[in-house]
Amino acid sequence: APSKKWWKDAVVYQIYPASFLDSDGDGLGDLQGIISKLDYIQSLGVSAIWLSPIYKSPQNDMGYDVADYRNIHQPYGSMEDMDLLIHQCHERQIKVLLDLVVNHTSNEHPWFLESRSSRTATKRDWYIWRDPKYGLDGSRKPPNNWASIFGGSAWTWDEMTGQYYLSLFLPSQPHLNWENESMRQATHADMIFWLDKGVDGFRIDSMNLMSKHSDLPDAPIVNPNSDFQPGDKYFASGPQLNMVFTGDIVDMDFGPGGKYERNDFQVSRLRAITSKWQNAMPKFGGWNAVYLDNHDSGRSLSRYASDLPQHRVNAAKMLATYMGTLSGTLFLLQGQEIGMTNIPDTWGVEDYIDVEGSNYYNSVLERRGEGADMTDLLREMRLKARDNGRLPMQWNSNKNAGFTEGGKPWMRVNDDYKEWNVEKQVGDKNSVLEYWREVLALRKSESEVFTYGHYEELDVARTGENVFAYTMTSFDEQKKALVLLNFSDMDQRFDTCGFEGWSTLLGRKTEVGVGVGRSINGYGCYEVRPPQQQP
Numbered sequence: 228a229p230s231k232k233w234w235k236d237a238v239v240y241q242i243y244p245a246s247f248l249d250s251d252g253d254g255l256g257d258l259q260g261i262i263s264k265l266d267y268i269q270s271l272g273v274s275a276i277w278l279s280p281i282y283k284s285p286q287n288d289m290g291y292d293v294a295d296y297r298n299i300h301q302p303y304g305s306m307e308d309m310d311l312l313i314h315q316c317h318e319r320q321i322k323v324l325l326d327l328v329v330n331h332t333s334n335e336h337p338w339f340l341e342s343r344s345s346r347t348a349t350k351r352d353w354y355i356w357r358d359p360k361y362g363l364d365g366s367r368k369p370p371n372n373w374a375s376i377f378g379g380s381a382w383t384w385d386e387m388t389g390q391y392y393l394s395l396f397l398p399s400q401p402h403l404n405w406e407n408e409s410m411r412q413a414t415h416a417d418m419i420f421w422l423d424k425g426v427d428g429f430r431i432d433s434m435n436l437m438s439k440h441s442d443l444p445d446a447p448i449v450n451p452n453s454d455f456q457p458g459d460k461y462f463a464s465g466p467q468l469n470m471v472f473t474g475d476i477v478d479m480d481f482g483p484g485g486k487y488e489r490n491d492f493q494v495s496r497l498r499a500i501t502s503k504w505q506n507a508m509p510k511f512g513g514w515n516a517v518y519l520d521n522h523d524s525g526r527s528l529s530r531y532a533s534d535l536p537q538h539r540v541n542a543a544k545m546l547a548t549y550m551g552t553l554s555g556t557l558f559l560l561q562g563q564e565i566g567m568t569n570i571p572d573t574w575g576v577e578d579y580i581d582v583e584g585s586n587y588y589n590s591v592l593e594r595r596g597e598g599a600d601m602t603d604l605l606r607e608m609r610l611k612a613r614d615n616g617r618l619p620m621q622w623n624s625n626k627n628a629g630f631t632e633g634g635k636p637w638m639r640v641n642d643d644y645k646e647w648n649v650e651k652q653v654g655d656k657n658s659v660l661e662y663w664r665e666v667l668a669l670r671k672s673e674s675e676v677f678t679y680g681h682y683e684e685l686d687v688a689r690t691g692e693n694v695f696a697y698t699m700t701s702f703d704e705q706k707k708a709l710v711l712l713n714f715s716d717m718d719q720r721f722d723t724c725g726f727e728g729w730s731t732l733l734g735r736k737t738e739v740g741v742g743v744g745r746s747i748n749g750y751g752c753y754e755v756r757p758p759q760q761q762p
């Protein structure tokens with residue numbers, strides 16, 4: 228059986244500070260806004276919060292470009308606010324995890340300013356600098372052909388010292404050189420600064436990119452239309468860790484040629500990925516991070532289930548059942564607990580403001596020519612653009628969903644907020660929110676079955692393509708749960724043979740009868756019972 232740890236039992240609630248709650252009316256969320264909602268967060272039954280970056284930053288990439296690890300981005304508040312937030316979380320037994328963005332810094336970080344000052348600078352080697360290459364015609368070229376994840380080359384030219392630096396995201400996000408001992412020590416000191424303040428741990432950003440192949444070789448050409456190629460295999464997934472976010476599920480509807488290539492969701496893919504990781508982790512002594520949504524993805528409800536009015540509640544509950552019953556540490560994104568969706572399809576491209584999506588849109592537009600038909604790309608952006616997970620939190624049916632009482636929210640509020648908000652759902656026993664509370668309470672009381680349990684997929688021949696079913700069993704084999712998830716918009720039949728007499732603890736109260744062919748049109752149901760009751 229897996230060893231017990233607090234971080235394994237944790238249910239982590241990801242807060243995107245810019246979009247959570249604005250307390251001072253500038254249209255941007257802030258730390259005092261978060262503090263004012265800690266009772267709400269506690270009431271959900273989560274045990275930790277993960278704050279997306281709150282450090283001082285020019286915000287070229289929403290704070291994932293840090294200029295000072297020991298200061299707070301001023302519009303979010305002060306260090307006193309941060310101390311208060313940590314303190315108030317702990318009073319409620321909520322742990323605090325910070326987003327540690329140390330694969331790269333902002334180009335405004337003093338380390339980088341020093342590093343770029345000359346080739347012999349003390350911190351020159353803290354970043355990844357290389358000489359240019361030259362083409363046959365004498366033209367200057369980057370040291371290799373790697374593509375930036377945000378478009379263009381992964382290398383940025385620095386005129387002053389005549390070298391390139393590696394920047395796999397924006398040019399303003401130079402990559403730190405993790406081979407450098409003194410840089411590592413400085414980073415550790417910044418981490419200790421926060422641990423001394425009482426934070427409980429870190430979600431480490433882009434950790435998978437920290438160890439690079441020392442030769443930085445050219446990547447094979449998979450994209451003949453581009454000068455730059457994905458070089459992942461030379462820079463991704465080197466380090467070994469206790470727990471990682473695997474990207475398989477959030478990337479599952481990307482095309483082979485890239486994120487915005489059409490590749491419609493199929494339940495079979497989710498089933499295969501889930502089974503792969505649920506089976507592999509216990510086998511190799513690893514540990515799963517269970518999540519469907521984050522600030523870099525579209526909302527799973529819109530991508531993998533249905534946000535149509537007639538299905539939305541059930542679909543959101545089904546995904547909650549899925550997440551809440553799997554083994555691993557659970558991560559949910561703010562708004563997931565009320566069934567928030569992606570950007571409505573009536574919005575235009577101007578409502579997408581994130582760098583990743585807009586850079587891509589502009590590069591395609593440039594290729595196709597001004598005035599070209601872009602509907603195919605917009606369709607994909609509505610599913611997958613990072614903006615979808617970043618819309619302001621919907622608190623109530625007041626103006627701007629209660630997110631801000633002041634001026635213009637930094638990002639447009641979803642049109643559906645009058646019907647879909649926290650206030651409407653609290654206390655409504657049929658709501659998505661109350662269902663999440665139920666799921667989390669059960670996950671906690673039956674952690675042996677779920678968090679630490681043993682997963683087994685039910686054969687698709689038995690369930691049919693649209694139903695994803697599995698059992699979770701406690702390691703002492705004393706308890707077992709059956710999870711049935713109907714990913715279609717129609718009732719499905721499930722042969723209950725072998726599960727006769729089990730009671731439904733969660734989900735639609737479907738009678739699970741004897742024999743064949745009971746109709747299950749729910750978003751999943753499962754039961755827990757001792758094995759001696761097995762027929």
Ligand code: TEU
Nearest residue numbers: 288291292376396432433522523583613
């Ligand atoms: O993202 C890590 C990452 O690898 C991204 O490529 C991610 O897959 C991409 O956003 C998908 O479109 C982290 C942060 O989570 C992200 O918000 C930052 O933009 C990125 O690092 C750079 O700091």
